[in-house]
Amino acid sequence: MNQDRTNRDFENDEITIDLGELLSVLWSKIHLILLAGILAALVAFAGTQLFITPKYTSSTSMYMLSRSDGTAGITTSDLQTGTQLTQDYMELVQSRAVLEQVISVLNLDMTTDELGSMITTENTTDTRILTISVENEDPELAQEIANALRETASVKIQEIMEIDAVNTIEEANLPVSPSSPSVTRNTLIGGALGVLAAMAVVVLVFILDDTVKTPDDVEEYLGLNVLTSIPIQEGESKKVKKVRSNGSHGGRRSRSRSSARRTKH
Secondary structure, eight states: OHHHHHHHHHHHSOOOOOHHHHHHHHHHTHHHHHHHHHHHHHHHHHHHHHHSOOBEEEEEEEEEEOOSSSOSSOOHHHHHHHHHHHHHHHHHHTSHHHHHHHHHHHTOSSOHHHHHHHEEEEEOTTSOEEEEEEEESSHHHHHHHHHHHHHHHHHHHHHHHOOSEEEEEEOOOOOOSOOBOOHHHHHHHHHHHHHHHHHHHHHHHHHHOOOOOSHHHIIIIIOOOOOOOOOOOTTHHHHHHHHHHHHHHHHHHHHHHHHHHHHHO
């Protein structure tokens, strides 16, 4: 009856985690955790180098000039109006008409959606400067698309928005180094994920381990009082067996010698 009650109490007990003991377990497994992080970082590095195709980004920028009247100077109202309309210019750059024109000029084997996914437009705050960036696996093709996009968009913006001019600030550059993927970033992320995964495994094993290891565990989980405990170190039993074995062989040799002496007399 008492045993059944003890079992029910054990099943109903909530799992408590000793943070000190958990940290101690994590520290004892620190070499495995670091090894898992290093292996994961190496896998991320190799995967980035071997399986991810590098892409290059070419950028060009232009300046939209508009006047509200026929005067030669630019008023504050012109600047404010131009700044507000920059968002409209950004939408026109990625319009279907502009993209189709670029595909036709460069004879590209892609759809407007595929071309649009390569393009990024950016407007510096409180300016009328519009930057167009094109990302592609071929750096030379990225440069050609960016320049063609700027020229085609300039014509469309002047026709639709009726502004005076769209001036080129910078022509598209020929990228030398890839813009993505970042090998360093992916390697660091892989290492961090490896460390976290290893720590999660250690914590999970610690939580699921319900074996009784100390006298305190016997009293807490089984409800039994521990009268005494005998510490046994590893290798101690082997030493005892060795001593007994040597003693038994010595006894046999002495008895054999005594028998030999009696026989001789």
